[in-house]
Amino acid sequence: MDVEASIEQVAGILVREGLRYHVSGDGRTYRLRFDSAAVFIDFREWQDDSVVIIVHSPILQDIDPGSPGAAQALNLLNDLNRSFFFVKFTFRDGVLIARYDLLGESLQTGELVNAVYEIAGAADRLDDELAGALGGKPYEAKLNEWSQNGD
Numbered sequence: 001m002d003v004e005a006s007i008e009q010v011a012g013i014l015v016r017e018g019l020r021y022h023v024s025g026d027g028r029t030y031r032l033r034f035d036s037a038a039v040f041i042d043f044r045e046w047q048d049d050s051v052v053i054i055v056h057s058p059i060l061q062d063i064d065p066g067s068p069g070a071a072q073a074l075n076l077l078n079d080l081n082r083s084f085f086f087v088k089f090t091f092r093d094g095v096l097i098a099r100y101d102l103l104g105e106s107l108q109t110g111e112l113v114n115a116v117y118e119i120a121g122a123a124d125r126l127d128d129e130l131a132g133a134l135g136g137k138p139y140e141a142k143l144n145e146w147s148q149n150g151d
Contacts, residue, residue: 003028003043006051006104010041013109019116032116036140037123039116043104051104055115057123059089059096060136069135070094076130086115087122096136098122 007028014021014030021030021041030041042054063070073091080089090097100115127138137145 034120035124036138038139053102056099057119059123063094063136
């Protein structure tokens with residue numbers, strides 16, 4: 001299965017499941033909103049002719065890399081990764097990210113829907129829980145900031 005076929009398949013699943021989404025300008029990323037969080041779905045070629053579907057959310061953004069909050073984010077990664085069965089967490093460039101990878105060739109509706117809701121639930125809960133301690137901004141706050149700046 002190629003990337004374009006996976007993009008179409010995921011769109012079909014989202015529509016059938018009644019999940020509202022926005023498409024990026026290049027048509028290769030979907031964004032779904034859940035309260036203060038956003039879930040993104042991206043598509044990447046992998047190995048010879050495989051596709052990986054990446055479901056991810058920026059839980060907190062603008063965490064100062066030199067701050068105690070950044071050190072705390074790094075220290076939390078192991079606990080977060082042990083606390084969620086299918087979600088993996090990373091901290092990169094001041095952003096705490098939740099991610100769930102799926103193979104496009106064998107994608108089933110239940111897998112994608114589960115991934116979207118797992119990421120959404122983790123991001124929406126953790127952005128509120130961790131914002132004060134880590135010093136970052138949830139997606140909704142960044143979105144408001146971008147709209148005020150005209151981005």
